[in-house]
Amino acid sequence: MSSIRFEHIVKRFPNAPRPSVDDVSFEVPSGQFVVLLGPSGCGKTTLLKMVNRLYEPSAGKIFIDGQDSQAIRETELRKGIGYVIQQIGLFPHMTVAENISVVPRLLHWDAERISQRVDELLRLIELEPAEYRERYPSQMSGGQQQRVGLARALAADPGLMLMDEPFGAIDAITRASLQDEMLRLQRQLHKTILFVTHDVDEALRLADKIVIMRRGKVVQFDTPFHILTQPADDFVADLVGADDMVRQLGLLRVEQAMAPLPSAWRQNGHPTIGSADNLREALSLLLRTGADHLTVLDAAQPVGLVSLEHIRDLTSGAEES
Numbered sequence: 001m002s003s004i005r006f007e008h009i010v011k012r013f014p015n016a017p018r019p020s021v022d023d024v025s026f027e028v029p030s031g032q033f034v035v036l037l038g039p040s041g042c043g044k045t046t047l048l049k050m051v052n053r054l055y056e057p058s059a060g061k062i063f064i065d066g067q068d069s070q071a072i073r074e075t076e077l078r079k080g081i082g083y084v085i086q087q088i089g090l091f092p093h094m095t096v097a098e099n100i101s102v103v104p105r106l107l108h109w110d111a112e113r114i115s116q117r118v119d120e121l122l123r124l125i126e127l128e129p130a131e132y133r134e135r136y137p138s139q140m141s142g143g144q145q146q147r148v149g150l151a152r153a154l155a156a157d158p159g160l161m162l163m164d165e166p167f168g169a170i171d172a173i174t175r176a177s178l179q180d181e182m183l184r185l186q187r188q189l190h191k192t193i194l195f196v197t198h199d200v201d202e203a204l205r206l207a208d209k210i211v212i213m214r215r216g217k218v219v220q221f222d223t224p225f226h227i228l229t230q231p232a233d234d235f236v237a238d239l240v241g242a243d244d245m246v247r248q249l250g251l252l253r254v255e256q257a258m259a260p261l262p263s264a265w266r267q268n269g270h271p272t273i274g275s276a277d278n279l280r281e282a283l284s285l286l287l288r289t290g291a292d293h294l295t296v297l298d299a300a301q302p303v304g305l306v307s308l309e310h311i312r313d314l315t316s317g318a319e320e321s
Helices: 044-051 074-079 096-100 102-106 111-124 142-154 172-189 200-206 224-229 234-240 245-249 279-289 308-320
Strands: 004-011 021-028 033-037 059-064 081-085 160-164 192-197 209-214 217-222 272-274 293-298 301-307
Touching (some): 004 044, 033 200, 044 059, 044 209, 096 102, 096 111, 096 142, 111 142, 142 172, 192 200, 217 224, 245 279, 279 301
Parallel strands (some): 033 192, 272 293
Antiparallel strands (some): 004 059, 209 217
């Protein structure tokens, strides 16, 4: 896994009236899913592209696993970073297997290792290898193509993934399915992910933390729960719709609002809920059972508690904002 640290990053384009990215500093710990969110032109894609040096900073430094990215050769840097974009970018003249194996071939993997990795990744994204490995992109739906694009980015098992509006060109139903897939994969793989979107629902649903940008600056960097309950200003509150809590409860995962297990905790028959379930489901279960809290499970193991008080904090925070 990889961490990313931005230190006073600035990007100025020629003849632009102001910097596209203006003195941005924050850190993405290893294994976290961090979303860059904001309106068009806020600098989020520009910031993302400076990580793999598609753009060079005008000032400041970016560190990957503590190493200045400027000290790493561009080709070596990019081989270690998965990159997924909205346009998918599959090579139309290559089969699915050939598309997925582009980076492993550059890394001189042997043919058997590449073949095994292709099949492993196709199963991971739930496309049967025997059915899909010899297909061409034109023989697949947009959602299937985007899954293959994700598999290609994962092919060399990079610790860091950059994703630029990856589901932006997909219809709403397929987009929701791909978001579910993304959450499932992240729970399995624990990659460090920097994900650009302008879709608030998508950000709230996927992120461990959200970086909200406006006019090149970071306005707030926090968990989805805290952004909804404690928006930094009116811009953030309006952007995330902090007053529409019925909708937001269905987007926030239980793990985003749960409290850690107390040291003297005992199960004692309390109802349970999955960490990836949403808070609307948690609220329904609390009201239906009359329990004062639910035990949150991850892979059948207790990891935290969620109560009516936690959900009340969320809704009362929205009302106050």
